[in-house]
Amino acid sequence: MLAELVKDISRWIVPLMLLLIPVMAFLRRVKVYEAFVDGAQQGFTTAIKIIPYLVAMLVAISVFRASGAMEVLSQFLGPVVKPLGIPPEVLPLAFMRPLSGSGAVGLATELIKVHGPDSFIGRLASTMQGSADTTFYVLTVYFGSVGIKRYRYAPAVGLIADISAFLASVWIVHQVFSLPLQ
Amino acid sequence: MINAIWLGLMVIGIIVAALTGRLDAVTKAAFDGAQLAVEVALGLIGVMTLWLGIMKLAEAAGLVQALAGLLRPLTRLLFPSIPRDHPALGAIILNISANILGLSNAATPMGLAAMQELQKLNRGDKEEASEAMCTFLALNTACLTLVPTTIIGIRINAGSASPTEIVGTTIFATAVGMTVAVVVDRISRGLYRRRFPWR
Numbered sequence: 001m002l003a004e005l006v007k008d009i010s011r012w013i014v015p016l017m018l019l020l021i022p023v024m025a026f027l028r029r030v031k032v033y034e035a036f037v038d039g040a041q042q043g044f045t046t047a048i049k050i051i052p053y054l055v056a057m058l059v060a061i062s063v064f065r066a067s068g069a070m071e072v073l074s075q076f077l078g079p080v081v082k083p084l085g086i087p088p089e090v091l092p093l094a095f096m097r098p099l100s101g102s103g104a105v106g107l108a109t110e111l112i113k114v115h116g117p118d119s120f121i122g123r124l125a126s127t128m129q130g131s132a133d134t135t136f137y138v139l140t141v142y143f144g145s146v147g148i149k150r151y152r153y154a155p156a157v158g159l160i161a162d163i164s165a166f167l168a169s170v171w172i173v174h175q176v177f178s179l180p181l182q
Numbered sequence: 183m184i185n186a187i188w189l190g191l192m193v194i195g196i197i198v199a200a201l202t203g204r205l206d207a208v209t210k211a212a213f214d215g216a217q218l219a220v221e222v223a224l225g226l227i228g229v230m231t232l233w234l235g236i237m238k239l240a241e242a243a244g245l246v247q248a249l250a251g252l253l254r255p256l257t258r259l260l261f262p263s264i265p266r267d268h269p270a271l272g273a274i275i276l277n278i279s280a281n282i283l284g285l286s287n288a289a290t291p292m293g294l295a296a297m298q299e300l301q302k303l304n305r306g307d308k309e310e311a312s313e314a315m316c317t318f319l320a321l322n323t324a325c326l327t328l329v330p331t332t333i334i335g336i337r338i339n340a341g342s343a344s345p346t347e348i349v350g351t352t353i354f355a356t357a358v359g360m361t362v363a364v365v366v367d368r369i370s371r372g373l374y375r376r377r378f379p380w381r
Contacts, residue, residue: 117343
């Protein structure tokens with residue numbers, strides 16, 4: 001029910017904003033067309049400004065992905081995490097999630113197809129995919145757009161949150177779909 | 183830290199590739215990555231331009247400021263350094279709302295509009311993230327999600343008996359992630375101030 005409600009809101013919200021904001025602005029005597037164009041001017045320069053940051057980050061991530069380092073890491077960590085109730089199969093997805101959005105979607109789709117959407121791994125992969133963002137993409141694009149080069153502790157906070165969301169996914173999927181912890 | 187991560191990804195990637203005989207794949211990946219970055223950035227131009235224009239209208243009409251006022255208790259707690267009724271707060275609220283609703287096309291442009299406002303308030307080094315920016319990014323990288331639309335679609339395609347059964351578990355996991363992000367951000371801010379009191 002909640003899902004339906006949110007879906008409805010999601011469908012209405014953009015058209016409503018495109019209707020209400022210009023109308024409200026007009027009622028407050030804003031020259032709507034001129035103000036829109038004025039604000040929109042920055043769209044192009046902002047997007048262009050991101051390019052060097054995004055090239056740096058995506059090249060490093062692509063190299064890392066193509067090298068097979070994630071598979072090696074997953075193989076090493078598999079036996080370590082298994083006693084914690086974490087199936088080793090989902091480790092590559094856990095590593096991919098903060099690095100690459102399209103890569104993570106690919107891995108999640110494969111896990112769901114191979115193990116079945118209603119299997120434990122399928123449900124866990126679904127929850128993991130839905131419960132984290134592509135941390136490095138967000139950091140790169142947001143900071144890049146205003147020329148920030150030193151990120152302070154932001155990457156650490158993002159990664160700790162990602163790990164927490166991953167562990168929370170494992171725990172809650174065990175609880176809700178009532179499979180005993182090994 | 184971002185320097186170490188960037189170098190680490192590159193060095194580990196190339197060493198592992200050399201050991202596993204994947205140097206050709208890595209060479210191709212490097213060029214593909216650069217190409218993809220430009221495509222992603224150029225792909226943002228259209229939606230960016232549209233939403234920045236709409237945001238300007240909302241700001242001129244006083245709507246962004248009104249929104250900021252509405253959620254003042256919450257934003258004061260999270261962003262004590264932003265003056266009340268500053269447009270940055272309105273843009274932040276719009277971005278977080280778009281994220282929670284899963285409107286990724288609208289969330290990024292609004293987020294970048296918020297970053298521009300935050301950069302105006304950044305009184306220190308303009309190349310270094312401010313405290314408010316770090317908090318904003320923490321909220322963004324670990325944001326509450328109500329409906330994970332992409333994954334529901336994938337589950338439908340895979341023939342799931344109940345594609346939406348993972349909505350509850352996702353809300354729980356994202357709520358944990360967001361809470362941890364806010365708490366760790368606050369702790370890090372304190373530690374950072376103690377280590378670099380002059381900043």
